[in-house]
Every structure is written in C-alpha cells, then in structure tokens.
Amino acid sequence: DTGVSQDPRHKITKRGQNVTFRCDPISEHNRLYWYRQTLGQGPEFLTYFQNEAQLEKSRLLSDRFSAERPKGSFSTLEIQRTEQGDSAMYLCASRGLEDEQFFGPGTRLTVL
Amino acid sequence: EDQVTQSPEALRLQEGESSSLNCSYTVSGLRGLFWYRQDPGKGPEFLFTLYSAGEEKEKERLKATLTKKESFLHITAPKPEDSATYLCAVQAPSSTLGRLYFGRGTQLTVWP
Numbered sequence: 774d775t776g777v778s779q780d781p782r783h784k785i786t787k788r789g790q791n792v793t794f795r796c797d798p799i800s801e802h803n804r805l806y807w808y809r810q811t812l813g814q815g816p817e818f819l820t821y822f823q824n825e826a827q828l829e830k831s832r833l834l835s836d837r838f839s840a841e842r843p844k845g846s847f848s849t850l851e852i853q854r855t856e857q858g859d860s861a862m863y864l865c866a867s868r869g870l871e872d873e874q875f876f877g878p879g880t881r882l883t884v885l
Numbered sequence: 886e887d888q889v890t891q892s893p894e895a896l897r898l899q900e901g902e903s904s905s906l907n908c909s910y911t912v913s914g915l916r917g918l919f920w921y922r923q924d925p926g927k928g929p930e931f932l933f934t935l936y937s938a939g940e941e942k943e944k945e946r947l948k949a950t951l952t953k954k955e956s957f958l959h960i961t962a963p964k965p966e967d968s969a970t971y972l973c974a975v976q977a978p979s980s981t982l983g984r985l986y987f988g989r990g991t992q993l994t995v996w997p
Binding site: 777779804806808813814815816817818821823828829864866868872873874875876877878879881 | 889916917919921926927928929930931934972974976982983984985986987988989990
C-alpha cells in the first residue's frame, strides 16, 4: 500500500501526559499537512510542511503543540501536557505536484 | 466566519433515489474546490477537484458541478455502500500553500 500511513491509530492518555503521533506520506510527495477533526466537524488545518520546512501554522497550534519533519519524509506531531479538549482525530495529508491532498487513516486521541 | 457551508447536515435516501448535496462558499477568487468521502473512523478519501464555474466531474454514481457560489454533488441511483459523510473543502486565494477550509459535511445514509 503506497498511501499515507499514520501511527498509532488510537491513543488513550491521561490529562497532563505528552503524546507523539507519526505520519508517513506518499513517498514522492514533498508537501505534508496536519489537520484536526472533532465529532460532527470538518477537518481544521493545523500546520504545513514543504520538505523539511514548516511554512505555515494555524492559531489552533498552541505552544503545547509542536510538529517536525526532520528529513523531509515522515513527520511527527507532539502534544505536551494534554488537555481533555485535545481529544480529536488527528489527520495527516500529503500532496505532490497536483492540488489534491491525500489523507491518512488518522490517529484518534482520547484524553481522560 | 464560515467560508464553506454544506447542506443538508444529514440525508436519508432509499436505494435508487437520486438526490444532490450542496456546498456553498463565500471566498472570492476560488483556487479550487474539493469533494471528499469519509467513512466512520477513517480519513477523508479524495473524490473530485473543481476549478471554474461550469466545470463538471463524474465518477460512477457521483457527479460534481461548480457555479460561482456553490457546488453540487449529485448522486444517481445510490446504493447502501454510498453511505458516508461527504465533505467539501475550498482553497482560498490566500491559501498559496494549499491550506484547505472544510465544511461540516453531509451525512448520507442509503437504505435498501
């Protein structure tokens, strides 16, 4: 399967703990996006990478959130000191030369 | 202010009963409008990209159309396997890096 992959698929954590998610984009795609989706809502943009450079961040990305793409391939999204309001589906999408973004299966985060 | 509004929020159809989903947008100078399908607990699956008024795209029982203010996703003779949430997203003129703004989606249920 050459699509976007995300790991883990599900994460349950206690409030105050740190969590890290991983995204592996389609291999030839140099553009990578993170979105967050809560129940009944559409995905909301968090951040964008072109190769290893983080070029855009949403106001939703508070100081507790950090994202990296160290070698321009996979990306990680870390949330420090998780809060119950962080519970959501975290989606990664990659894009090549065309405009279409292809999404991974998502990581479902539950903060207790 | 919402840039993308989808209606209806939910739609129930009997198998074979054709209908349309609506996506209205407020951005001017649209760079692209995208339709996705999302099954429960999964990431969005890309369906169509539309760029200019009058453009149409088709795939199996689905046809997407675009005007200057809205897009329609027409479903002809739907089957139960078409049941999903259909998301519309736009790329605004300010989104030079490809950021997408999503609507809340239309939850479609097709019963036999």
